[in-house]
Amino acid sequence: MDEHEIEEHNARARRRRNIAVALVLVGMVVLFFLMTIVRLGGHVFDG
Amino acid sequence: MALVDVYAGPQQRIADVGDYFALLKPRVMSLVIFTGLAGIVAAPGHIHVLSAFTALLCIAVAAGASGALNMAYDSDIDAIMARTATRPIPMGHIAREEALMFGWALSIASVTIMGLFINLLAAGLLAFTIFFYVVVYTLWLKRSTAQNIVIGGLAGALPPAIGWAAVTGSLSFAPLVMVAITFLWTPPHFWALALFRSDDYARAGVPMMPVVAGKTSTRRQIFAYTLLLLPAGLAPAVLGFAGPLYLAAVGAISAWFLFAATKVLFERDETKEPAAKKLFFVSIAYLFVLFAALIAERLIGIAPFGAWL
Numbered sequence: 282m283d284e285h286e287i288e289e290h291n292a293r294a295r296r297r298r299n300i301a302v303a304l305v306l307v308g309m310v311v312l313f314f315l316m317t318i319v320r321l322g323g324h325v326f327d328g
Numbered sequence: 329m330a331l332v333d334v335y336a337g338p339q340q341r342i343a344d345v346g347d348y349f350a351l352l353k354p355r356v357m358s359l360v361i362f363t364g365l366a367g368i369v370a371a372p373g374h375i376h377v378l379s380a381f382t383a384l385l386c387i388a389v390a391a392g393a394s395g396a397l398n399m400a401y402d403s404d405i406d407a408i409m410a411r412t413a414t415r416p417i418p419m420g421h422i423a424r425e426e427a428l429m430f431g432w433a434l435s436i437a438s439v440t441i442m443g444l445f446i447n448l449l450a451a452g453l454l455a456f457t458i459f460f461y462v463v464v465y466t467l468w469l470k471r472s473t474a475q476n477i478v479i480g481g482l483a484g485a486l487p488p489a490i491g492w493a494a495v496t497g498s499l500s501f502a503p504l505v506m507v508a509i510t511f512l513w514t515p516p517h518f519w520a521l522a523l524f525r526s527d528d529y530a531r532a533g534v535p536m537m538p539v540v541a542g543k544t545s546t547r548r549q550i551f552a553y554t555l556l557l558l559p560a561g562l563a564p565a566v567l568g569f570a571g572p573l574y575l576a577a578v579g580a581i582s583a584w585f586l587f588a589a590t591k592v593l594f595e596r597d598e599t600k601e602p603a604a605k606k607l608f609f610v611s612i613a614y615l616f617v618l619f620a621a622l623i624a625e626r627l628i629g630i631a632p633f634g635a636w637l
Contacts, residue, residue: 282341287340287341290341290342290344291341291342293344294341294342294343294344294345295342297344297345298343298344298345301345301348312382312385315378316378316379316382316445319376319378319379319445320445
């Protein structure tokens with residue numbers, strides 16, 4: 282890999298890593314929310 | 329300006345998402361997910377589908393974390409062996425320290441989530457599995473004894489019990505039979521690999537059985553473990569834990585396994601080891617068929633699961 286190819290690879294890799302971290306974080310928020318509802322057994326909506 | 333000057337220089341290739349994924353040993357992870365799923369599906373009682381998904385996710389992430397830690401601690405060996413030289417750390421794509429942080433962070437996260445959302449027994453078993461694979465197998469046994477994969481195989485055998493514990497919050501005889509099957513399956517599987525990769529292991533100084541005891545002894549031991557494994561594999565059907573589909577499928581593949589192990593016993597081509605290569609793939613098919621049969625019987629409702637309680 283020459284300097285230019287490494288630069289291109291790094292830009293692509295950085296972008297993919299950012300997207301992956303964002304997806305994992307959003308996934309964890311959704312999982313924690315849904316699992317909390319499951320653990321509460323639906324009574325959370327009883328008021 | 330001075331700061332820019334300090335950091336100017338030839339650029340290094342940074343790790344891509346694929347490098348981190350490779351660090352998780354995805355092929356090993358898929359087998360762990362499958363056996364863990366078998367434990368969840370086979371267990372008596374009800375579990376919410378999202379809880380089952382979360383438990384399986386924790387098992388998968390913990391398996392990946394163990395793989396990353398194994399690659400970090402074994403990076404010196406991996407760099408020497410042809411089979412592992414293209415892994416992300418020997419290739420210089422990920423720093424060893426970064427892999428360690430990644431592995432330990434995923435380990436802590438998976439055990440914590442299992443404990444918070446599933447139950448403490450499943451989380452405890454998961455933590456024990458990571459500890460056993462990383463500390464007992466990777467850091468201790470792998471470099472010190474030819475029995476490394478025999479004892480270390482316990483870590484890879486535990487996922488069905490973790491899956492079972494996630495559903496029931498307890499353990500019983502049935503999940504321990506599943507653990508015993510995978511435990512007895514490990515030596516023939518890994519020693520078949522070690523037979524056709526023995527030069528690699530010898531060069532890296534890893535005391536695998538063919539390197540320490542020789543190939544003839546390894547062939548005999550593979551055959552001996554096969555004779556122990558096959559009855560254990562049929563035990564769920566004999567003891568009434570599994571039904572006719574399981575008996576037929578596992579009976580057929582056991583015959584193939586025995587045939588392949590017998591060919592290894594009498595193999596004379598010590599350069600190419602074709603029989604060992606065949607046994608390696610037959611052993612993967614064996615474990616897949618066995619757990620697939622367990623899952624299938626449960627899903628189509630023909631498994632005699634009253635006996636499991």
